Amino acid sequence: MAGALLARLLSPASGSGCVLRWSSFCTVEKWFSKCMSTGNYPKKPMTAYLRFYKDQHPIFMKNNPGVSITDLTKKIALAWRELPASEKEPYEAAAKVDRQEYNEQLATYKAQLTPDQKSAWIEEKKKKMEKRKTTKRKRQTVLGKPKRPRSSFNIFMSEHFHEAKGASITQKLKNMHEEWEKLPTSQKQIYLQLAEDDKVRYANEIKLWEHHMLEIGCKNYIRSKNKNSLVETIAIKKTSEKSSLESQVVSPATNKSVKASEE
Numbered sequence: 513m514a515g516a517l518l519a520r521l522l523s524p525a526s527g528s529g530c531v532l533r534w535s536s537f538c539t540v541e542k543w544f545s546k547c548m549s550t551g552n553y554p555k556k557p558m559t560a561y562l563r564f565y566k567d568q569h570p571i572f573m574k575n576n577p578g579v580s581i582t583d584l585t586k587k588i589a590l591a592w593r594e595l596p597a598s599e600k601e602p603y604e605a606a607a608k609v610d611r612q613e614y615n616e617q618l619a620t621y622k623a624q625l626t627p628d629q630k631s632a633w634i635e636e637k638k639k640k641m642e643k644r645k646t647t648k649r650k651r652q653t654v655l656g657k658p659k660r661p662r663s664s665f666n667i668f669m670s671e672h673f674h675e676a677k678g679a680s681i682t683q684k685l686k687n688m689h690e691e692w693e694k695l696p697t698s699q700k701q702i703y704l705q706l707a708e709d710d711k712v713r714y715a716n717e718i719k720l721w722e723h724h725m726l727e728i729g730c731k732n733y734i735r736s737k738n739k740n741s742l743v744e745t746i747a748i749k750k751t752s753e754k755s756s757l758e759s760q761v762v763s764p765a766t767n768k769s770v771k772a773s774e775e
Contacts, residue, residue: 554618555614557607557613557614558607559607560606560607561592563606564588564595564603565585568588568591569584572584572587586729589729590729652733655721655730655733656721657718657721658717658718659714661713662710664700664703666707667706667710668692668695669688672691673688
C-alpha cells in the first residue's frame with residue numbers, strides 16, 4: 513500500500529528525476545535534496561562572522577571551561593565586534609568568494625527546473641520567509657521592542673470599541689469608522705494630538721532600544737537607516753570610556769592614579 517501511495521505522489525520525468533505531485537507529503541526542501549537526480553540544492557555559504565565563529569569556538573571552549581553555550585556565543589560575538597577591520601578582511605573575502613560561487617550554482621540549479629518545480633520552490637521560499645518574519649517579531653517582543661505608534665483613529669477606536677454597535681467585529685469596525693468620519697474637527701483634534709504624542713514616545717523608545725540592541729550584539733534588529741549612525745555613536749562612547757579608564761590607571765611605583773600624581 514505504501515508503494516502504491518508513493519507511486520501516486522511521485523512519477524518519473526525524463527531528465528529531472530521525479531516530479532512533485534503532493535507537497536504535503538514531501539516538502540520541497542526534502543524533495544530537492546533526495547529526489548532530484550540532477551544534484552542537491554546548493555548549500556548556502558557561511559557569512560564572515562560564522563567563519564570566525566567556527567574558527568574561534570574550540571579556542572573559547574578551551575579557555576572558558578564550564579561556560580554555557582549562550583555566554584560563550586556572546587563572548588565570541590563581542591570578540592568579532594572588537595576585531596580590527598584588517599583581521600576581519602580574510603573572513604569577509606572568503607565569504608564573498610563563497611557567495612559568488614553559491615549564486616552561480618543556484619542559477620544553474622534553477623535553470624534545470626520544470627515550471628511546476630520552480631513554482632513549488634518559489635512557494636516554499638515564501639513560506640520560509642514568512643516563518644522567519646514571524647520568528648523575528650516574536651524575538652523582538654521578548655527583547656522588549658517598543659510598540660509602534662497608534663494612529664488617531666486607532667486611539668479613538670480603543671476608547672470606544674466596547675460601545676460600538678454591530679453583531680460582528682467587522683460590523684463594529686465599519687460603524688466606528690462612520691462615527692469617526694462624522695466626529696467634529698474639535699474632537700478629532702484631541703485624538704490627532706494624542707497620536708502625535710505617541711509618535712514622539714515611540715521615536716524616543718525605539719532609539720534607546722536600538723542602542724541597546726547594538727550593545728548586546730543584535731545588530732540585525734536595527735533599522736538599516738539608523739545602523740551606521742548608531743555604530744559611530746557606540747564607537748565614540750567606547751573610545752571615551754577607554755580614555756577615562758586609562759587616565760585613572762594605578763601607577764605601580766606610587767600606588768596612586770596617574771591623574772592624581774599629575775595634580
